[in-house]
Amino acid sequence: MSVDLRKLRRIVVKIGSSLLVDSESGALRRDWLAAVSEDMAELKAGGSDVVVVTSGAIALGRTALGLGPPPLRLEESQAAAACGQIVLAHAYREAFGAQGVAVGQILLTIGDTEERRRYLNARNTLSTLLKLGVVPVINENDTVATSEIRFGDNDRLAARVAAMVSADGLVLLSDIDGLYSADPSADPAARFIPEVARLTPEIMAMAGAARSEISRGGMVTKLDAARVALAAGCHMAIASGLAAHPLRALAEGARCTWFLPEANPGTARKRWIAGSLKPMGSVTVDDGAARALAAGKSLLPAGVTAVSGSFERGDAVLVKAPDGSEIGRGLSAYSVADAARIKGHHSGEIEALLGYRGREELIHRDDLALRR
């Protein structure tokens, strides 16, 4: 076993439709859900944060509405998702409720993971839920997402979520126990791959286009997910969910494929902030703040002497020393207009100055990459 699941600090678990919904009757597999929820409650009790990304809305809604077999028309899938999502959310509430764990539902679209403002909102809500001990239960917002603006599969959604919450673990539970050199159902010589340290073209070519009956993602979307997860510094496992208690089994060393990142989520995020975001403006800080930042602190408005540029909340900005040299880059928690109003003031005055209670920090230390 290359990775100890129980040692991961924040784990996103993706649960596919084919595990949750019986392919013949279209009914929810409640006993299985109860068992996997117990596994997640155990991980939580062991100190890990747990986030669920679950499919199943469309499959359950199709059963509830008596719609025919797939493929459904787009508007039928959306109607099915609308009805099925309620059933799904209720089932999670019951399953986690039995473990004394609260759940909260979040429905996301691609835009929520791509547009900076919306990304930041979703990230804040998720981190607040986790702080409160809640297990967020996430699905794509299939009722409003049309084909052009859909993920369409929860493998990639789960990887974006893992990056968004700086998870260090992502487990894709599916009906296959890992990556093979070829499709094992078609090629008896297919080799099992226990560990992947780099997504080489050779590995990417192993995906083929295998798809199971009722879930959308095949190996292709799982390897796409791996690319996103590894870039975010997150370990990823493709593991079988077919048995009851699949996460307990995984923690005890069941066979799966682990994908290993080079960096940890914090470093990966800082690298992303330092390298790939275009700064939209700058904030200049005083000497005291510059020293505090060097000591690993967040940037508070009180230490800011000037702001410039045209940035929105969540945009990258340069952080400058009093002499104008660049100290680092970070994501601003305020727009340029609001930052200009609160600069030089104590965080306690933010609400009076802006009319709302925002974050205490102008740039949180997790969102700050210092130059070295």
Ligand code: GLU
């Ligand atoms: N979001 C879809 C649903 O809940 C499923 C997508 C997938 O199977 O990956 O039905």
